[in-house]
Amino acid sequence: MAERQTGCELTHPGTWQQVNPSASVTQPNHMNFVVLTIFPQMFAPFWDHGIVRRAIENKKIFASAVSIRNFAGNRHQVTDDRPYGGGSGMVMKPEPLAAAIRDASQTLSGAKTVLLTPQGRVFNQKMARELAALTGLILVCGRYEGVDERICHDLIDYEISIGDYVLTGGELAAMIVIDAVTRLIPGALGGEDAAEKDSFSDGLLEHAHYTRPENFEGQEVPEVLLSGHHQEIEKWRLESSLMRTLLKRPDLLQEKILTRRERDVLKKWCLEIEKILDLHQGEKKWI
Ligand code: 21W
Numbered sequence: 683m684a685e686r687q688t689g690c691e692l693t694h695p696g697t698w699q700q701v702n703p704s705a706s707v708t709q710p711n712h713m714n715f716v717v718l719t720i721f722p723q724m725f726a727p728f729w730d731h732g733i734v735r736r737a738i739e740n741k742k743i744f745a746s747a748v749s750i751r752n753f754a755g756n757r758h759q760v761t762d763d764r765p766y767g768g769g770s771g772m773v774m775k776p777e778p779l780a781a782a783i784r785d786a787s788q789t790l791s792g793a794k795t796v797l798l799t800p801q802g803r804v805f806n807q808k809m810a811r812e813l814a815a816l817t818g819l820i821l822v823c824g825r826y827e828g829v830d831e832r833i834c835h836d837l838i839d840y841e842i843s844i845g846d847y848v849l850t851g852g853e854l855a856a857m858i859v860i861d862a863v864t865r866l867i868p869g870a871l872g873g874e875d876a877a878e879k880d881s882f883s884d885g886l887l888e889h890a891h892y893t894r895p896e897n898f899e900g901q902e903v904p905e906v907l908l909s910g911h912h913q914e915i916e917k918w919r920l921e922s923s924l925m926r927t928l929l930k931r932p933d934l935l936q937e938k939i940l941t942r943r944e945r946d947v948l949k950k951w952c953l954e955i956e957k958i959l960d961l962h963q964g965e966k967k968w969i
Pocket residue numbers: 798799800824825826827828842843844845846847848849850851852855
């Protein structure tokens with residue numbers, strides 16, 4: 683998936699406050715993530731695999747999950763309570779959360795705070811890019827029915843949802859945000875950084891991919907990819923990319939500003955389809 687790099691997605695009236703403008707122009711080469719959660723153990727395997735692990739090892743990102751329970755002063759470390767006004771379910775108490783956020787903010791000066799909530803702005807690649815320009819992110823994961831509303835007003839910079847479906851808490855959402863942001867940190871992907879990001883920034887789905895063998899269960903690799911003809915390969919990939927976007931995600935094409943070449947390819951297909959329809963019209967090959 684891909685999107686154009688325009689505007690400022692995170693700057694949004696209401697629950698979204700202005701991002702520090704200087705933060706989005708500088709290109710820091712690291713990022714600090716602190717996750718506040720009642721299930722910090724959920725993050726251990728996440729820190730320990732793939733590109734996130736390598737980014738931590740190479741000091742491109744620093745990441746930790748902190749238990750909100752550490753900040754529950756009460757003896758039994760209770761972090762939730764019954765809702766005022768009655769009803770089922772529990773609400774996360776404000777004091778432990780506030781203490782946890784303040785503690786993390788002190789450690790990470792200049793960090794922004796994100797609350798993962800079904801009521802947040804729906805996360806996308808543009809938001810990932812804006813977050814990747816920051817130096818610190820404190821991600822607050824809710825559980826139960828949600829967090830006490832008064833947390834949001836002073837202590838939360840952004841509210842983010844990852845889509846219109848119901849999760850049991852914010853932890854998986856936080857991992858998704860961290861995953862998407864991490865791969866945008868310069869150096870986190872290793873050598874092919876620039877190319878990787880380019881292919882994700884032109885507003886189209888990626889072209890089809892093939893590797894050995896040439897024939898897999900009777901299905902051949904497109905011949906042009908074996909030809910070594912770079913210009914032809916590049917043309918095929920553009921057409922593959924456009925065709926997949928048109929068939930699978932036409933909504934992306936509606937959003938996109940087309941290049942001259944992309945427009946020419948689409949126009950060529952239009953003409954092909956019109957030719958077929960004209961032929962059918964003439965011969966009445968339809969019922
Ligand atoms: C789910 C909390 C539903 C509160 C009516 C009565 C974080 C999330 C979450 C959760 C409710 C994200 C209800 C996409 C998500 C998250 C837990 C509302 C249910 N409705 N992005 N009771 N989807 N979810 N209460 O669920 O914390 S980001």
